[in-house]
Amino acid sequence: MDMKITFLGTGVAIPQKDRVQSGVLIEYGENKVLFDCGGGILNRIFESGVLHTEIDTIVLSHLHLDHVADVMCLLKANWLCEKLDAVIYGPVGTQEWLGRLMAIYPYMKVKVNVEVREVVAGEEFELSQGCNVRCTDGIHSVPSLGYRVEHDGEVVVYSGDTEPCDSIMKLAQGADMLIHECSFPLDFPMTNHATPDMLRPYLENSDISKVYLTHLYPHMQGHEKETLEYIKEKYEGEVHIASDLMTVEL
Helix, strand or coil: CCEEEEEEECCCCCCECCECCCEEEEEECCEEEEECCCCCHHHHHHHHCCCHHHCCEEECCCCCHHHHCCHHHHHHHHHHCCCCEEEEEECCCHHHHHHHHHHHCHHHHCCCEEEEEECCCCCEEEEHHHEEEEEEECCCCCCCEEEEEEECCEEEEECCCCCCCHHHHHHCCCCCEEEEECCCCCCCCCCCCCCHHHHHHHHCCCCCCEEEEECCCHHHCCCHHHHHHHHHCCCCCEEEECCCCEEEEC
16 A cells, blocks of 8 residues: 545535535555645544544645634644644745734744745645655635645645646646545536536546545535536546545555
């Protein structure tokens, strides 16, 4: 096994049964990297059997609350268990966002040591043990990044929140897995998010092996089967609806 992907949270800002907010854990070797950390993710980490103190690297797609609400909760939980260091990657504005939060909770600022590294589209950075990450812009209401994670020949791409777009699909060329948001069902008028009919044309001639759909609004309930059938009509790879605590090994 090279990579293990755990969907910690596959929901959105509106509460719904069995789906908390956004968060994906990618493990390779002994390393654990958290992509987004919305509300409910800290408990999902516990439920997954992973120790939260093993997570000291967080990569944020954007700064909407349903993607960052549990960041401070995770930092505090780690501090209470004597894990003080962390690195947070995110778009421009991440440093200011975290600084304002620390100003509200000054006792946290003196307890933890958090390094923020802001990244921009086209930038590449290396995590531990030869894991390379490249990012690109999505199309959303605020700056949002998608990430391509490569380790030992395996490739996972996480779209963040976005309309389907050329930049994310270019990033996903040849990927073993694309984790792409699919917020709303077929024929739902939408911008800044994806629907099956918006996404399918980008998948038709792609060389992506597997697609996992996440970031599902309550509006998607009852439409899961038709979503899969619609995409499979034109896409030759595997397509799945992600659920909280689902794990996939590459």
